[in-house]
Amino acid sequence: MKIRYLTLLTAAMATFAGVALGDTGGGDVSPIYGVKLPDGYRQWALVAPAQEAAPLDELRAVLGNDLAIKAYQASTLPFPDGTVLVKLAWKHVQSPEFEPASIPGAATTVQVMVKDSSKYASTGGWGVGRFINGKPADEAQHQTCFACHQARVQNHDFVFTRWVP
Secondary structure, eight states, rough: HHHHHHHHHHHHHHHHHHHHHTTOSSSOTTTTTOOOOOOGGSSSSSEEEEEEOOOTTTEEEEEEEEHHHHHTTOSSOOOTOOOOOEEEEEEEEEEETTTOOOEEEEEEEEEEEEEETTTTTGGGEEEEEEEEEEEEEHHHHHHHHHHHHHHHHHGTTTTTOOOOO
């Protein structure tokens, strides 16, 4: 039983190390930060939904890995290294079946934040990736990410999203 537990623990630690380094999943890496889309992120827990007004007019959902969810639940700030947040975004569309309701339209972006205080020390400990159709957005789009977070949510470890239990 102890050997099985240690085997599972070792596998979990290896997975955690890959996530913390942004080396998680196939595909291209984001410019500047080298962040990838994490494997299995679509099965992660929901942190919170959001709606972005014009000009983006998007519906969004922020998901977090297990470490992120634990940090949110414990109100831990700053977030610990290894925290990964993923924001899914879709165009905001009126439901054809029920006019007062909104539904997701076409996917717009998937954005990833990876906490690694050493690797990303110059950007508050966070590396970011922005992906369109599974491919990284251009460098110019990545250069604007940290400045916005720094200007608006520096007191919340550079994270906009709040936990919605």
